[in-house]
Amino acid sequence: MDTDDVTGRGLLIVLNPSSGRDRSHEDPRPLIDRRVPEATVHELSEGEDLVDVVEAAMVGEEPPTAVAMHGGDGSVSTMAHVARRHGIPLLVLPAGTFNHFSRALGIETVEDAIDAYVADRRRRVAVAEVRADDEDPITVLDAVTLGLHPGFVAERKRRVDRLGTWIGGAAAAWRELRGAEPIRVGRDGRHADVWSVFVSVGENSAARIATLQRITLGDDRLDVRFHHARGSRVRAIASLAFGRKTTAVLRFTRLLPPESDIERTLVPQLDITVRRGADGNLSFVHDGELERRDGEAFRLRVEGIPAALEVYAPA
Template sequence: MPQVLEWLRTAAKQVDEADRDLARCSAQLPASAADPALKGASTAANRSALWLAAAAVLASRKGPTRRGACRGLAAIAGASATTNLLAKSLFPRRRPAAELVPEHRRLSAHPRSSSFPSGHAASAAAFAAATAMESPAAGLAVAPLAAGVAYSRVHTGVHWPSDVVCGAAIGAGMAYATTRWWPLPQEEPAAAPVSTSTQSLVRGEGMVVLVNPESGNADPDVPAWVRRHWPAAEVVVPEPGFDLVPQLESAVDRHPRPVTALGVAGGDGSVAAIASLATRRGLPLAVLASGTLNHFAKDVGVDNPATTVEGARRGTVVAVDLSGVTVDGDPARCFLNTASLGGYPDMVRFREKWQKRWGKWPAAAAALARVLYASRPLEIDLDGERVKVWLLFVGNGSYRPKGFAPTRRPRLDNGLLDVRYARADVSFSRVRFVLAAATGALHRSRTYVQADRPRLDVHVHGAPVAIATDGEIRPGGNRFTFAAHDKALHLYRPAGSTAAELSRRAG
């Protein structure tokens, strides 16, 4: 132990000497136009105001940049708490003397808190690293500003260089830590076996394609796009307000030639409806994602229309699972992604009501808080076992991660349902659930249960409850039977990694 302490004292002395040498070198730099810029950047980053403004700019554009802004703010929250509430209390250190740097470079208010570590450097590194994790281009744009803020703390004489290095390390670590409860988007398509019976479609011969104009991001040029790539296909634009399946089925029945494939341009709801018809008819399906979110198409790797066209041209078809739910004995309704009971349908309703004003993620967070605060627990029999739950989640296939925010499916051919529920029959269940979700510790919480199973029977006691399938609220009931149908749906997709390559090239 004495040898260890002596080594630590020697190392600390060496770091202190290096800090003084580096700080002296910085102080001796000649005056330049960079001085007021660095001083202004250091001041602008007080209380993360600079990063809040940068996040607002990035969030104005949907997609990776908006996700990067949100992840960056989450990382800043963790980095600020770690540096200001924990590290500065545990490792008090005197700041450099103000006289060390020229007067024109000094800040008007010299900080009085512990010098170690630098909170400004931690926030800068956290925001830049987290943004880059979602959008490398946005991260590259933010990185010079973050580096400038970090160095400015030495340039203005309020931090030692080692304070900045350790603060930046904390910030980068916090950016990586966000993936524990907010995983990065899946880059490769979910694994699924290639079917042995394939039908090559070059011009769309024998194909009937339904184009849903009411999908969230429907493009009025989609029918023309389909006719341009598949000139021999029949394009069906359904009448609004009527069920999609009967309209497409009628077109299939009256088609002059035997129909060999179906296609659908729309969101997850449209794809799920047509997928049930394709499965019943034993026909492969070509998916042209044109909805708002297109979760299923992204997981399968066909969220870019060019991918589907290439798969049809090559005649490569993959077999994926398709799940269904029967409500009070009615005909089964298929779902591609998720089905849920309890608070989740209410959360979907509130999210859709608020997201036009607030944006998707703030609306989703507010909806979750609203539901957990106001909802009443469901008393259900889950495969014969009586439990009380706040919400029940059923996924088509096994999702990852196994926490509160399932986001991706590594495989779509295991024939299993992903069953998760938040228990309401333990003390302080809502508080414990929220804390466990926020800290990424749901897998160890008694309020959360997850299991994979091929079938699930649910009997809800009391009044009928609504069910949400693929984000859409459906009429409810009391008895629900969920079942996974192994490799029931056949989709056009290039074999191997071609789907991912095409998506990246087109995107």
């Protein structure tokens, strides 16, 4: 990286003001102005499309040589897809509720991210691509989920503006506890009723069921967990816990489902059919983004892609 690049020249930073509304994230612009004053900063307005902003910049007189996203996991995942398409590196400026991918990179704050950029610390990481039926593939940085988790995400999105992230999450969990139903998945000629399916990028912790945050960066295998619908709704909802402490408490109190209910496999790709559950749910989630499906069933394919994305990350 030459001296001009250290000032931020060639870096397009997109800010998503709707990310992390329930967290006390500081405005990153004073830090950006001080550390990378020549970066181009664009704040998304209501209804503005992130992809359109980047594509317009790429056909401008001085297209960016790197892109940065200040937002949550869904925004970062979308920006990663655009960065891959143009073959330029991605800088992640955490601003969401969970920041799963930035934490996997070792980035806890915006300053951590800018430190990595100024030092030109880059590495290539594996990603996954998910495809529903014959639609275009979507880049996945952390996980794809089916079953209870998409229903929980949908309920939480409905309640978070009024109740906040954590209370809204609790209310969503209570709603799912009352009405959750299994979905039916088919794979390799076998069919099963399951509460949830979790597909993590790279091998993940054996202690968890809800593998929503990756723990490796170079592993392009898929760590797939099928939670078979043998136990109670209480255990099914408890299985959505992804924090280490919460998972440990639930295991100690015997609320987590037994290991015999979890079918785990490490594969390079996954190809399944998904049928609508009794509760009418037919959807999936990728990196926290909910995708609703029509009809009675759909085909879902997920494939790990090695060294597919260049990112800035601490040493």
